Amino acid sequence: MIAIDWGSSSLRAFRLDRKGQIVDSRRSDQGLLNANGRFAEVLEALIHHWDDALVVMAGMVGSRQGWREVPYVQAPAGLHEIAAGMQQLNDAAIERELWLVPGLRCVDVHGIPDVMRGEETQLCALLPLLGPGTHRVVLPGTHSKHAHVVDGRIERFSTFMTGELFAVLRQHSLLGRMMVEAPDDAAAFAEGVALAGRQGSLLHQLFSVRTRALFDQLQPAQLASYLSGLLIGSELQDIDAEGGPLHVMAADGLADAYVSALALLGRPATRHAEDSVAQGLYLLARARELPM
Template identity: 45%
Template sequence: MKQLLAVDWGTSSLRGALLDNDGKVLKERSFERGILTVPPGEFATVFEASFGHWMGATGTFCLISGMAGSKQGWLEAPYCACPAGFDEVASQLAWVRAGRIAIVPGLSCEREGIPDVMRGEETQVFGALQLLGLQDGLLVLPGTHSKWVWVRSGRVESFSTFMTGEFYALLRQHSILARTLPEADAEVDWDIFDEGVALALRGGSLLQTAFSVRSLSLFGRMAAAGLPSYLSGLVIGEEIRTQQLPAGTPLVLVGSDSLTRRYERALGQRSAQVQCAGAEASWRGLWALAQTIHPHWDA
């Protein structure tokens, strides 16, 4: 195999990177063609229009992660049960085109008899471990549905999902708080964000603390422009409040700069030291996974 086409095909976007044998990014492309925009039976057509010229090169192999492997995607890739590492994930790839194009399965785990799932985040986790040279740790992936992932000896042992981003959007747009909040979010007011985090960490339920967004505004104790920052601090602080952070366990944030900065600042109120990995973790994870299926690369 001469090069890898790494693709992250999510709900709302499609992005890909061409990597050489050393994992170096040669080219990148992105499109607003998430799986929800693709009619049934048209995934191959969209893929060809987006990356066909890259796949035309002899020896190019493609790995796809994300929602393309869901029931609504190109080809369902059943979840791989945790604990799982590179070998387990590689053994359960869903092959779109034998030897050339495969979809990475998501992961599943059970906590107290309740199943949890992820798709796409597993490649970010594996990539972050590679980038930072870690085999163990607690990885946090902020987002609409944040993931807290426990890794030991390079394998995902378990994880938990928190609907933090979605709850923020629901409160921001569809609750009584929407009448108090400004139409658009301004730049983050970090001092006010810190206030929200601090209140959440003091132990009150979000069902109670969220109403303070309205009451502080009613009594003129917080300007409207700062309320989105305060609400963001409340919901992120609530997520962090529920976590155990064992001393000595590496804590890694994986995601966009805008979100990881908020989580790093909030975690600082619990005296947590973190390392960060960005969007490149997806590419590194797919490249590292490809190394475990080397026999297919020359197919």
């Protein structure tokens, strides 16, 4: 089968054998923002010469702005509920069997909804490995997700705009104008994490990027790492001290930042590779009993 991870900014394809092992992979920059609705054309170009009949896709490709909208499945949900929400997509331009994975939704105690689309598939690869009881999984990114997994099912989750806030402040704010390109600075990152743990509003803490530079407590080359620590530290304040083992699932650089921030907060976490999305798609296809 072919497993596709199609998000807003990137598109990845994995060719899997019957046991779910990756035998080949390709990537492109034709995420939703670049593909401009030419979904069939972009997909066929990417998987050209791979002759598998089955294609299963996860991510924003199944959103309102995607190829076709697949309704969110309501959490709590495990592998089988998510597989049951998958939908087949018929497109005259493609002679393969196309399937889309749904996103997940949940509602908090205040009636505020939350959603994920793509991360549920990453989680599907992890669920069978976690064992019984409660686990917390952090999936860092533009919009970080914190999922509560209970007995192998996703019970509920929360989204944090950490990555997007870092990007807009870096590129468009007064704080960003004071920064210079520089390697990561672990000490400045740790200072940001520490400040985020103190009382007071994030809106106030952010201004310390400016004032600490103004009074030479931080150098321009340290400011981006300090801001990153402040934002990631603020996000991680929301994780209760108790509630089961912690897991971080992300690409290397981002996983490093989150695991070290959690360590600074006295909270050991287990790392998991981010490219589990292919494995998640394989497990979903199998749960749905699709012909591989």
